[in-house]
Amino acid sequence: SARNGWLDDNGRVFLYFTQEEVMTMKVWKAALYIRLSVEFNGRRGDSLETQQQIMEAYLALCPDLEIVAVYTDNGTTGRTFEREAFQRMLDDVEHGRINCVVVKDLSRLGRNAIDSGYYIEKYFPLHQVRFIAVNDQFDSENKENSGSHLIVPLKNMINEAYAADISKKVKAQQRQAMQDGEFVGARPPFGYKKAPDNCHKLLVNEDTAPIVRQIFQWTVDGISLNEVVKRLNQSGYPTPGHYLAQTGLITNKRLMGSGKWQTWTVSKILADEVYMGDMVQGKSKTVGHKQVPTDRSEWIVVRGTHEPLIARELYERVQAVRERAAAKQGTEKIPYTENILRGRIFCGCCGKNLHRQRSRGIYSYRCIANDRMGVQYCPGGVTHLPEKRLFDALLAIIRKHAEVVVGTHTKLKQQDYKITAKKAEMTAEISKLQQETERNRVFLTSLYENFVTGILTGTEYHEMKAGYTQKIETAVLRVQQLQSKQKALENQMERYTDIAKRLAAVSEDTALSALLVNQLIDCVTVNSAEDIHVKFKFESGFERLMEVLEDV
Template sequence: MQKTAQAKIWNATLYLRLSREDGDKEESNSIAGQRNLLRDFLKQHPDIREYAVQVDDGWSGSTFERPSFKKMMEDVKAGKTNCIVVKDLSRFGRNYLDAGEYIEKIFPFMGVRFIAVNDNYDSYREKSASDDLIVPFKNLINEAYCRDISVKIRSQLEIKRKNGQFLGAFAAYGYFKAPQDKNSLVIDEYAAEVVREIFAWKVQGISPQDIANRLNAGGILSPLEYKRSLGMKCSTPLQTNLKASWSAASVIRLLKNPIYIGTLTQGRATTPSYKVHKRVKKAESEWSVIENNHAPIVSRKDFDTVQKVLALDTRRSPDEESVSLFSGMVFCGDCGASMIRKPVSTGGRKYHYYICSANKQDKTCSPHRIRLEVLEQIIFDCLKERINAVAELENILEIADTAPLRTAGAVKVQRQLDEKRAEYEKLQKLLLSLYENLADGIIDRAEYTRLKESFSQRAAEAEKQMDALRERIEVMKTSTADTSWTDNFKCYRNLTELDRTAVVSMIDRIMVYEDNTVEIVYRWQDEFAWQMDIVRQAQIREAV
């Protein structure tokens, strides 16, 4: 920049910045401290007058995408300010390349005087030989500091996540941040009751849109509006209307959130580095998931049932508020296609039948069907039998000595683990020998790549299966037979008629065959079969 002897009055913008990682650990770094220092500096320089003060409080110096910095640059472009004064280079920015770009190129080109008071840098005065070395060096040090702070903060946040500390700005609907510990969640009883009602409606077969309509009609504030009513300043890019209301999407998000069973899931997204602030999604395997972290609002049984219901095809008729009794649960036992409910009018009366969708679409399956009333009776009778069998099973397990059988079962699983370990070791040896075969010309590069990928996949799968077998052995050795699943059946001991809640709570799917044979796949079917086997073996052992 060319200097002249003529006195010039500079319109200065005082730029102040304090990031969250800086905190307010030093008074000189506080916003008030920076402002006072810069105004004292201006008093000693009558050729510089204050035009504006721009403050980025809580913004990192690793990026120049800061709101007040952008406003300052707009003033520069408009010719309203031609001098920028900061406390030191670190307050201006901690990105070495970008800071250097502004100081060395952009500001000189735009005729802007740049002053860093504590670093004794003023672009208007004649440069000393040391400026070309010291300024870039200090910018480099500032960036290194920013990188170091970023690593420390990421590490601290990861530790807090692993310890089950809640790090969100706002608690999920149904919870408050604990008054004495902002990293802990406590139940908000009013909102929690709404959450329980939403889950109950969904199990009954009410669609998410109809649930949203009920909430809006009842004057229940949406999660966003509820937070605002409590004085919280929050917003969301998902909001499209002036006042946020319940929608099918918001209901589904709530129903899928495991926070309501006490599971805290955090760390779903991150920033690639301290320089890149655009958030990217992380793989689910990298999420921080802490179970039993806080008080649940709904039971795991109800939560799992709702997830099952959400996965079903639950389309409803236009004239019905809820889905049909077996919606999304009836399948053809011969071809596996879903069976659809179809009304048939005969003699002035309407009947409903389930027919194979494959036959209706392209005739790839036989035209078999079953009347809805017949299917309901079959399901009702079978459920009553299953409920009684489950209750009897639990009573027997309470008095039977099943410990020796669990130990014998663990030995059997141990043999399976040994076989799987031998398979894994064999695959590892094959992987090691592949390179030698390639080097000796026994196999070519393409064959080497194909075999390596195949062996690696099989080895990874074997390792995964070994982990599952080890876990199963520990469970069999140290725990009693888990009968908690039986509560899902026993609560319907006095069942007098079928309803949607009972059906989805106890049944996984219903298979209807061409000869009208009906097969019911119950939930927890494997647990029932395994524990029934334990009972039979215990009875045989006692008889001997």
């Protein structure tokens, strides 16, 4: 039948509803999903605030839609659905917290045609979720959208092609810039800075260029790599990572490094052709979302693009020195065995990693801090610890802890009845809370009906609504806490049982392997051959498990 209404500026139809219709209509729990792409170009219509305003204005005219949550993915590409906020929204869908998803337009949901089509055509209907794309005038509950199953995939394919086209254009522009000798990196090489008026041009950085020149000079003078590193650290020269941090070009602590020069950092500088004034780029490419090195034949090399820090003749002499040093070290053809303690074994005196070395086929560990940082940097460090002696000591420590853990696990098994009782108690409370929540939601719906019919005043309605809403939110939070504790209890039990089984399998004949180290050992601290401390991955595991039991 005909109904009065009006058209907005976009041609959308909004209708007047009678009081009886408002009272009987289903109220949807709506979630606003907002996504700002990594390729955001600054257009106002795409900003986070504008997307939310558009959706809120639309929902304000829809009495059957109530906003219960807003999910925002900022700076996230639409070509993948592995987005933090989007995944949280799906979790809330599956737990029944929301049953309607609203986006500004289809491109905000995603630019991958296949996955977008899956959510719109399969996932949302399966979970009885209403889907609305405001600017595309799409509403899965609107019968006039019955033919939109043809339009939606088409728009998704356009969005996907748009994203792919942007990516292709960006890569093509970068490659052309490389071929033109322009610098396209995010941060300049150590010894250079970007020109203030042109971020693609390199200028000599007088703060760090002398350090680079000194590294090359020491090397050509026959100074070993270890000695160069030692001199740099003793002189207090800033490392590339720390200099970038000091100048505000990086903030990630992981990228800053330790603040001490390492041999691999110096080797990288010595091998870089950029210091001859040549631009060498395209050394890596993205394959399957990962950066992989490219073959040298694929590098883009443009000569004489900027001021050199060293003469070409000096660079070539340094490469000859490095080649002779590599050839000398390469006389021993026997390959090294795997260092199963790499990154896990530290000096008890200075805290630095212990270095594994080989002499006449025998492996040993020692602290090389004095070699890198200067004499007396580590006055009490380990100078020589044979690997076999270390491994024997570690196995003895593991077997000793195995006895304790296996014994504790036996005691833990005796608590099975208590654990079962706790699980049942939590399950019963969750069920009770869910029933109370459902009753309160029914009361909340009736409040609105009483307000519309005039039984309740506006003040009474808002006060009572706030009370029931608080009860519902408190109950939902408690259910989440109980479910979290149930999961924590199960995870701790499973983890500790698994550890106990692994340790029980360690016998007198067991050899220390990479698998065993990865499963059990967090780190090893060596003060001396007789004073070795092991931090296990399972330490305090039993205590945490008992805390969970007591807490629930």
